[in-house]
Amino acid sequence: MSKNIAIKVENLSKAYQLGQIGTGTISRDLERWYARIRGKEDPFLRIGESNNQNTKSESDVVWSLKDINFEIEQGDAVGIIGRNGAGKSTLLKILSKVTAPTTGKISGKGRIASLLEVGTGFHPELSGRENIFLNGAILGMRKKEIQRKLDEIVDFAGIERYLDTPVKRYSSGMYVRLAFAVAAHLESEMLIVDEVLAVGDAEFQKKCLGKMGEVSKGEGRTVLFVSHNMDAVLNLCKSGIVLKDGLLDFLGGATSSVRHYQSHNLNTICNWKSTRKLTNPHFSFLKCSISGKQPELTLTIDFKTNSTSKHPNAFAVFGIKGSLGGTIMEAIPELQPYIKFEGQETSYRCEIKLNRFIPGPYSIYAWLGVSESENCDWLDDVLHFEIFDAPMDNRTFPYAARTGFQVAESKLTSMIPHD
């Protein structure tokens, strides 16, 4: 291992079992064991499947991480980004030795302080001071080390008055501040942080980011940071790792990682397979994907219809619903070509232009009918997509569902009075 490499990850994979653990596992364990003594590979770990959570797979073992390889240099601040379920937290868990990998190897040097959760091991009955010592010791500090840092920790958390009060009397903000303060003051070569900044007020979040920046830039310690907050990643990190469905999707500088993530994660592709009792005529296949970049997104819906008998000409309507459940907009494609039913499956594609949507989850309903009063098929919440991009470039205004799902295009001109 070269001198500047703080951590090296080779062929790292982690498999999890889906479904219930406990019932029926004893027979599987026996089967596994039998395969092992015969020198065969594990019958329940199938190679080559990625962890796409939307599709159903035959095997109920899932690869949360698959063949991950990377190196991190000493003093680097690395942002780990990816959608929910991409394997970020699993990676951090393995790095902080909470769970062991299924295959692969990680080597590194120095002590790791990991902050997968704030306040792990805090005991509500103990005072702030007692909890500082306990939590510090859980994180691997010696008692005298904590003693030396006590003033600094208390000062950072801003809880001096409450130091000898049981932490169960603390406000949740104070609790989090104290917990972060302990972890941030641990003398480690590497700091691992998992989205703890989602809690606490804006001022404290800024303080935490400041402290983490100080840790990586000022003290030359390595920082691994998982976040969905792209601004925080851009602010804090020099390089980035993008995970997607358990695979390493992109590795590079922070800016290019964030860009890669944002451009590729618009494409939420959902397939829908019918399991219901079929009406006649009906949708037999639906799939959607998103392409383009805000403010010009195109939602493409591929669908198939089927009917066992001949039917009059029909048309399809797609509606988009926001996270609050109400319909935001409905797309009524032009009538021509009509959807024809001639006793066979027919494929269609509908392209819908979306203008400046706020980031968040959306769902689609699909309707098939002959006239307004004559429904053939109606599927509510059948497809889902999520938008991660901000509706406008360089604006990270906090968008909220209550202020509307679409952002109007607007322009400001200053009106200078003429002389």
Place this chain on the structure above:
Amino acid sequence: MIKEEQQWTIEAKSSLFDLKLHEVWAYRDLLVLLVRRDFVSFYKQTILGPLWFFIQPLFTTIIFTFIFGNLAGISTDGLPKPLFYMAGITAWNYFADCLTKTSSVFRDNAGIFGKVYFPRLIMPLSIVVSNLVRFGVQMLLFLILLAYYYFSGANFNISWAICLFPVIVILMALLGLGAGMIISAMTTKYRDLAFLISFGVQLLMYATTVIYPLSEAIKKYPEYAWIIKYNPMTPIIETFRYGFLGEGSFSWFSLGYATIVTIVLLLIGTVVFNKVERNFVDTV
């Protein structure tokens, strides 16, 4: 700032006998703090505080004296009944607490274990040491009772075997720890054993010489007494009684047997515990 630059690797498979004892040593401050936490949090917001440690053995002794001593009339080798029972209860409680608490260590600490790494062995060790504090308090109660009977001229005498007291305490602790770790490792995946343990410990108490002397069991049921005899807790409690009260079946052979069982269980327990610890977060 950082003195030692230790190298480490995380691998999918680890050696069965890599017990990471040096890591346990490095985290010794945590052990002390955990013990302190257990002790302090036990009596926070109570009026009687540590006095609660007294109440359970005291009442158990009274009830045992009435039921087994007076009602059932089981012999106590001629010793004062409360003294006889309390000797058994004090020792048994320590072992039973170590065993039951250690056996549920993974489930009780799943929250912490799932979020931060420290040598997991610290947890069962802290349980054993925490219970030692409790055991100490109960020993104090026993000694007070002993002194009371001594000065009121009861018929017992303290023997040389009292010098074995530290050995007995260590044996009880390690036996509870070893057996507890084996059970804890088995219960992470299959919870069945967890149901067994609480009443299993009760049953085990009756197979140990807590409420009767070994000599009585051999006299009444010579063909089944081997169950009691080969229970490793029996020689420990018998030695304890022999040391403090001068009555009991003491032999170097049976104490040696208990020591060997303890060491074997402890070794198996530590190895199994370390193996399970690596992945238990995924299955608990």
